[in-house]
Amino acid sequence: MNTIDLIVFFVYIGGIALFGGSFFKKNRTSSSYTVGNNDIPSWVVTMSIFATFVSSISYLALPGNAFQSNWNALVFSLSLPIATLIAVKYFVPLYRKINSPSAYTFMEQRFGSWARIYVSLCYLLTQLMRIGTILYLLALTLNAITGWDIATVIIFTGLIVAVYSMLGGITAVLWTDAIQGIILIVGALVCIGYMFYSMPEGPSQIFSIASENDKFSLGSFDLDVSKPTFWVVLIYGVFINLQNFGIDQNYVQRYMVLKSDKEAQRSALIGGLIYLPISALFLFIGTSLFAYYHSAATLPIELQDVSKADRVFPYFIVNALPAGMTGLMIASIFAAGMSTISTSFNSSATVFLTDYYNKYFKQDASDNQRMKVLYTSSLIISIIGICIGIAMINVKSALDAWWKLSSIFSGGMLGLFLLGMFSKTKNIKAAILGMIAGILVILWLTFSETIFGKDSIGASFHTYLTIVFGTIAIFLVGFLGAFLLKPKNQSA
Numbered sequence: 001m002n003t004i005d006l007i008v009f010f011v012y013i014g015g016i017a018l019f020g021g022s023f024f025k026k027n028r029t030s031s032s033y034t035v036g037n038n039d040i041p042s043w044v045v046t047m048s049i050f051a052t053f054v055s056s057i058s059y060l061a062l063p064g065n066a067f068q069s070n071w072n073a074l075v076f077s078l079s080l081p082i083a084t085l086i087a088v089k090y091f092v093p094l095y096r097k098i099n100s101p102s103a104y105t106f107m108e109q110r111f112g113s114w115a116r117i118y119v120s121l122c123y124l125l126t127q128l129m130r131i132g133t134i135l136y137l138l139a140l141t142l143n144a145i146t147g148w149d150i151a152t153v154i155i156f157t158g159l160i161v162a163v164y165s166m167l168g169g170i171t172a173v174l175w176t177d178a179i180q181g182i183i184l185i186v187g188a189l190v191c192i193g194y195m196f197y198s199m200p201e202g203p204s205q206i207f208s209i210a211s212e213n214d215k216f217s218l219g220s221f222d223l224d225v226s227k228p229t230f231w232v233v234l235i236y237g238v239f240i241n242l243q244n245f246g247i248d249q250n251y252v253q254r255y256m257v258l259k260s261d262k263e264a265q266r267s268a269l270i271g272g273l274i275y276l277p278i279s280a281l282f283l284f285i286g287t288s289l290f291a292y293y294h295s296a297a298t299l300p301i302e303l304q305d306v307s308k309a310d311r312v313f314p315y316f317i318v319n320a321l322p323a324g325m326t327g328l329m330i331a332s333i334f335a336a337g338m339s340t341i342s343t344s345f346n347s348s349a350t351v352f353l354t355d356y357y358n359k360y361f362k363q364d365a366s367d368n369q370r371m372k373v374l375y376t377s378s379l380i381i382s383i384i385g386i387c388i389g390i391a392m393i394n395v396k397s398a399l400d401a402w403w404k405l406s407s408i409f410s411g412g413m414l415g416l417f418l419l420g421m422f423s424k425t426k427n428i429k430a431a432i433l434g435m436i437a438g439i440l441v442i443l444w445l446t447f448s449e450t451i452f453g454k455d456s457i458g459a460s461f462h463t464y465l466t467i468v469f470g471t472i473a474i475f476l477v478g479f480l481g482a483f484l485l486k487p488k489n490q491s492a
Contacts, residue, residue: 020176132391289316
């Protein structure tokens with residue numbers, strides 16, 4: 001990176017940190033820290049929802065996928081209208097009615113404190129892994145682009161985000177997310193514009209080369225459940241996105257910030273739908289890179305291997321873009337990562353305060369004590385996340401196992417929420433049986449090939465279907481169990 005790029009990058013980092021910290025005066029109570037002061041514009045919340053959905057992983061993985069294969073990943077985004085409409089119709093009004101900063105208060109109301117502890121603990125574990133993973137991958141990308149030390153980047157990024165998210169609370173997180181969302185979109189558009197300008201035969205050459213190589217394909221439409229066909233990715237996307245927009249604290253907390261139900265529903269819907277065209281934009285970057293490097297003669301030998309496709313975009317940023325634009329693109333990648341991390345910091349602290357401290361430690365705590373808990377828990381979460389990111393440098397295999405394990409248990413969260421929403425009975429035993437059944441199904445599908453071999457029934461399903469079958473198992477077993485285990489004196 002040259003001097004201009006460094007100036008652009010550090011001006012962005014410094015500006016975001018100062019801007020986020022400037023909301024400190026508005027962040028004097030635990031309520032303002034977690035749900036704001038009812039003065040945040042709906043467009044800011046909308047852009048924050050979008051920015052939370054996008055991470056630096058998406059920013060780099062989607063171009064890599066399109067460069068390597070086709071637009072099959074877009075099918076995941078095509079499921080967003082289905083998932084967001086369900087979330088807007090059923091979940092958003094529910095949370096607004098309960099009026100709690102935590103999404104998991106609902107679980108206790110339906111099935112008791114065990115359910116609330118289970119889902120909130122699953123959330124906290126997955127958020128810690130998410131923070132560490134994004135910090136690590138962000139640092140890995142910056143290392144490839146700039147040569148900066150990975151551990152130093154992890155610590156620097158984690159602390160910067162922790163400081164402004166702690167000082168400014170949810171208000172700072174929402175406003176900085178909105179700005180970062182705009183920056184990452186601008187960065188993507190600038191990148192595509194440059195490739196349009198650079199093609200020898202003009203922009204049309206990108207489309208002709210891509211069409212000749214079937215790069216716009218959405219994947220196979222066969223009914224093969226062992227491969228990521230159009231239908232497998234679509235159904236997987238519906239369940240994952242329903243989990244994101246329906247039960248994830250990162251999103252639910254944003255629904256509670258706005259003044260009215262209509263504003264919350266509109267922000268949830270638009271914030272989710274924005275990702276559809278933007279994901280197509282990211283995929284088009286990968287397709288354009290394929291056309292730009294069609295001969296592969298200008299790529300280093302190590303990047304000509306299709307398994308290294310994720311590294312082509314960073315290589316392009318460093319070696320093809322002019323001074324200033326490289327700094328803007330690196331800032332865009334950082335924007336995608338920082339928006340996700342800041343959300344995790346604030347939401348995790350909110351869950352700890354609401355679901356644990358207020359309930360089990362000190363129910364009559366003063367607001368000053370609650371603020372101390374929020375600050376302390378945010379700091380601890382940031383430190384643990386940074387440590388996980390650093391540990392991933394050398395101990396990735398152990399952390400991959402942890403990530404898989406936390407994913408297994410969190411896979412039951414959506415099924416339990418759906419059971420709570422659509423089952424009219426409050427049968428705790430049935431809910432527990434449903435949860436156990438779902439976890440067993442998820443374990444079976446996850447480890448079937450390892451234990452029973454490639455020819456086993458479980459190994460015949462693509463991994464995308466694991467959460468689908470697990471969620472369905474929890475709902476069906478819990479729903480049917482509510483009738484079978486119903487007390488004689490209780491009506492349906």
